[in-house]
Amino acid sequence: MEFRTRLMTLMSIDSLIVFFSIYMSYFLLSASPMIPMAIIVSSVALFVFHHLFAYYFRLYQRVWSYASIQELSAIFKAVTLTIIVVGLILMVSFQGFFVRTLAITWMLHILLIGASRFSWRIYRDKKLINRDKQKRTLIIGAGNGGMLVVRQLVNSETSELNPIAFVDDSPTKQHLEIMGIPVQGTTKDIHRIVEEAGVEHIVIAIPSLSKDAMNRIFKECSKTEARTQIMPSVEDIMSGRVEVSQIRDVQVEDLLGREPVELDTVKIAGKLTGKTILVTGAGGSIGSEVCRQVCAFQPGKMILLGHGENSIYSIELELRKSFPEIEVITEIADVQDKERMIDVMKKHEPHVIYHAAAHKHVPLMERNPHEAIKNNVVGTKNVAEAADLSGVGSFVMVSTDKAVNPTSVMGASKRITEMIVQYMDTISETKFVAVRFGNVLGSRGSVIPLFKKQIEYGGPVTVTHPEMERYFMTIPEASRLVLQAGAIAEGGETFVLDMGQSVKIVDLAKNLIRLSGFSEDEITIEYSGMRPGEKLFEELLGKNEVHEEQIYPQIYRGKTPPVNIQVVFELVGEFDSMTAEKLRERVLDIAHFRVDRLRHLSVVK
Incomplete structure (x- = not known):
């Protein structure tokens, strides 16, 4: 119904109610068939002032099919004020208040106006919805x-x-x-x-x-x-x-994890607003979410650096649409190319770098240890040294809980990158820090997408071991930790989130089966055995790294162990000539400080 038609309909209904209420009240109280002038004047005054107050309280603009207590309150106010004004007119003009007549008129008026309006809602609830x-x-x-x-x-x-x-x-x-x-x-x-x-x-x-x-x-x-x-x-x-x-x-994210970390937005804004920010691995799960959250703080320029053109193109389109006021620049580059990293840094002169580019799949890196070292260790060294040469303010590297007492090439490579970051902080004006995560729900290569595909195919869901446990966090939470770490960093720290209780992988699989609408009888769980490099339990801090106090709600700072950077540099220069087995043994020795040369540490910070 058009507004004008609707308005005329409601005004007509109200006019009939106004006249009916006053005359019905009079006939209920008087046996005389003659209508006195006072009642005629009252009916005209009621007609005029009702429509004035109805307009003031917007009775004709309300959607009565959704009527509630607010609409009832508006009717009460409009009718009550109308009766009061009419009563005052009668007192002045006829030296009488006609209390009983106006009281009954008020009651009939509210009853009939309310019924006319709320009937729309009653009709809608009863008739339109089956x-x-x-x-x-x-x-x-x-x-x-x-x-x-x-x-x-x-x-x-x-x-x-x-x-x-x-x-x-x-x-x-x-x-x-x-x-x-x-x-x-x-x-x-x-x-x-x-x-x-x-x-x-x-x-x-x-x-x-x-x-x-x-x-x-x-x-x-x-x-x-x-x-x-x-x-x-x-x-x-x-x-x-x-x-x-x-x-x-x-979603499984609703059932796992802990209450989210609240950001110190003032500190983060001071680091990011109006600044040039560069994110490596910007097309990945963590990198792309870091980009989204950084853009919420209105940086002056956002540099997206990554090796995969499709993923970089995708996040570029998203950011340009969501944040059209921010200058978004893409750089297709490989962190293994040191000269390219230096060129990018000199070209854009970023204030803050979030380094999220890395290989992270444990079994794949066990089979390809040289690629793990090239991308994780050499790549981090290249980006860190380029940041130092360009005078970057802060460098935040994404690490993993698998770097603690590592049993895999991937975990050991990330532990070595932490050593590089700690060393760089001692020789540079740039603040270098690392941030450790547990498993990130829904990230590429994580267990959640695998389980979902297995359920989609009708099972079975494969779990490596019934006792295997992991810490979990969501992608947005992991990214928040990155931003907060960069804001509170003093240099050289390794930040760790208080991730609550670890979760059994088999319990995660059972939850996903139930969330998908199946029972464990329909989708079975099979145990496939632990893969090379895997541990039953992950740790967030080594025994020699633990600081008991939180430096920020739900964030801990790990103690920095001694680093002999020379053995790391030797690894970078020699790993290409090593066999896969020798390289795996070497990186694990360095990560665990088992190499003979580490007995005489060149201790820094």
């Missing part, structure tokens, strides 16, 4: 989040979900009704309620839910056959990125 075809839905959480979800589902003509019950752990909400929907128990009763009420769908509507609580609730939900989903975070809703109606499936 609840019989919707899935019976249990809402977990009867707080603000749950009410937002229910209101959206009830008001949506296209929703496939019909909320029929709440569960909430608050004892004060038990046996109550919220928006006409009963609270039927706590999260411990989920299985019972699903069975008794024929629930087909579950929505977890607690945006502030902790990871532990999410795990506990999801385990209860997974005991049923109902599909489980989760509402978006309040932050995403308020920012406009998503709507309440965009309920999504529970």
Whole structure:
């Protein structure tokens, strides 16, 4: 209905209600068939002032199919003020207030105006939405989040979900009704309620839910056959990125990890805003997310450096679209080419470098140790020395928990890159730091995409060992740590995130199977045996590196062990001539300080 037609319809209805209310009130209280002048004047005054106050309180602009307490409040104010003004007119003109007549008029006025408006919502709820075809839905959480979800589902003509019950752990909400929907128990009763009420769908509507609580609730939900989903975070809703109606499936990221690290935005902004920032490996999982988060701080220039043209092109397009005001420059280059690194640094003169370029796949690097050294060790040395020559302010290198007591070529190569970074900090004006991660959920080569593909193919899901455990973090969280480390760095540190409890890989596989809508009977788990270079348990800090105090919430600083950089430089000069087995033995010896020459350390910092 067009606005003008809608306006005329509502004004006509209101006019009839105004005249009906005043004359009905008079006839209810008076036996006389004659209508006095006071009543005639009252009806005209009611007509005029009702429309004036209706316009002021925007009664004709509201969408009544979504009417709520705010609309009822507007009706009350408009009608009450109209009656008060008419009463004052009667007092002045006729020396009488006609209290009983105006009181009944007020009641009829509110009743009929409210009924005319709320009937739209009643009609819409009852007629336009066929609840019989919707899935019976249990809402977990009867707080603000749950009410937002229910209101959206009830008001949506296209929703496939019909909320029929709440569960909430608050004892004060038990046996109550919220928006006409009963609270039927706590999260411990989920299985019972699903069975008794024929629930087909579950929505977890607690945006502030902790990871532990999410795990506990999801385990209860997974005991049923109902599909489980989760509402978006309040932050995403308020920012406009998503709507309440965009309920999504529970992801493995919702069940793993710990509460996210909060950034010191003031310090980070001081390092990044208006500055030239360079990211190596900018097309990778971590590198691309670092680019996104850096751009949120409005750098003056963003340099994307990477070897793979397709991935660099992809992140370039994304950043140009999301941050059109930032100058985004791409450099297709290989970190193994030292002269090219020097040229890039001199050309752009970056203030901060985030070095994320690396080979990280453990079994592949076991089979190709020379490539691990060329890309990880030589590449880091090249970028670090180029940064020093160009007077870069800060250099932050992405490392890994596999660098602690390494058993693989990849882990040992990253431990050696940490040595290079620590050494460079002692001879350069540039602040050099390293940041250690655990496993990053969803990154390329990680276990999550592998498990998802295996589930997609019908299984089995292969786990190397039933006792294997890993620390996990999300890509955005890993990238936040990189930014925060660069902001608080003094030089030479190795930063480590407090990653909470490690997670068994087999439990991760079971969660993914359940999240995919299968049972362990349908998708089986097979144990394939540990691969070369793998450990059952990862560590975040070696025994000689531990600082017990946090230097920032959830961030630790590792002690810097002594470094003999000479053996590292010798490795760089000699590794091409070594056999794969000899090279593997050599890098592990250096990483563990087992080489005879390391007995007489040339100690620095």
